[in-house]
Amino acid sequence: MLSRKVCLVMEFEQSSKAEELTDLLLLECDQLKENMPCDFSGIALQKYGEMDVVWPYVSGNRNEKYKYITVRYGKGIAGKVISSGSSMTIASFPNDIIGKSTEYPIMLAEKIISAYACPLIWKGVPKGALLIGFRDPHTFNQDNYQKVKQTAEKVESLLASYYFGN
C-alpha cells in the first residue's frame, strides 16, 4: 500500500500536470483567436468515458456560461462535429441551421453569428471540436480553415494527456 506521503506527492504531480495542460490548451485558444483574428475560440471535448461534450478551454468569452454547458453527443455545433467527424460552418446564426437555435447553446451564450468547427481526433476517433466564432457575419476563407486545422493538430497531440490525466 502506498504511504500517505507518496499519495500526496503523486496528487501534487498530477495537479501540476493538469495545470500545465490547461495552460497549453488555453494558449492554443488565445493564439488562434489572435492570429485569425476572431472574437471567440474554444475547445469542446467529450468527458472521459462518457458521450456528453463540455467546453473546458475557451478564449474571448463574454461570460462564464461555457463552464456549465454540457451538450449531448450529436447536438449543437460541437456534438454534430464529433458525431459526424466532419467540419461544420454556420454562416449566419440562427438562420439556416439544422434543428432549433436552442440546440446550439455556445452560440447563444457567446452571441456568435458565424462559426467554423473542425473535429479533434484521438486514437482515430473524433473526441472533440475546435471552434472559432465571430460576433458579426463573417465569410470564411481558405486561410481561416488552414489556421484552424493547424491548431487542431497541435491540440490533438495534447489529447492523450487530457484523457489520461482525467
Added chain:
Amino acid sequence: MELREMNHASTYIIQSQEEEIKRIALELHEGISQNLYSVSTGLEFIQSGIEHPDLQAYTKELSEIVNRTIKEVRLLSVELYPSTLMTLGLSSALKSYIKLFTSTFGVKINVESSGEEQKISESKGLAVFRSCQEALINIAKYADTSEANLSFKWEENLLEIVIDDIGIGFNVQEAIDNNLFKGIAAMKQRMTTAGGNCYLSSSIGKGTKVTIVLPTEIGGM
C-alpha cells in the same frame, strides 16, 4: 368566428397537441426503450458466446450504440413530456427542468419557494410548466444574462410564480408592434385556458419579469 369560439378552438388545439406529445413520449419510454433494452441484453449474451475477436469487438460496438440510443430515447422522452409532473408534482418537475436548463445553457437559476405545495390537475400543471419553460428559454435566447430567479408562492387556492432576470430587457410595445411576441402570447393563452393568467414587464437595461398566476382549486381546463 366569435372570440369565445376562437378561445375554445385554441384550447382544443393546445390540448390535442399536448395529448399527442404525451402519447409519443410514453411510446418512446415504454415501447421503444423497452425493446432496445431487450436488444442490448441479447447483444451482451451473444458477445459472451463469441470467440472470434473481430466479431466480439463488433458486437461490443453494436451494444454501445444500442445503449447510447437508449439514453437518447430516454432524454428525448423527458424533453417531450415531464412525467415527474404527475408523480412528484409541479415544483419537483420544474426544479428537475431547471437543472437540465442550467447544464444546457449555462444560465444559473436561483429557486425560492414559500408556502405548502398544493395538488393541481395535470392539465393545469402542464400549462404552468410549459409557460415557465418558455420564459426560461427566452432568458437563454435573448436576456444576455448568466443568472435569473424563479420563485414559487403557494397560497390557499392560488399559485404565483415569478421569473425575473436582470438581463438586457426589451421594449414591450415595440416587440408587440413587430410581431415578436408570439411566445409570450402563447404563454398567456395557455394560462388563460388553464384559468390563470400571465403578465410580463420589461425595460431596456433593467431586465424582464414574468408573473404566472393560477387559481389552484376551480376554473380552467
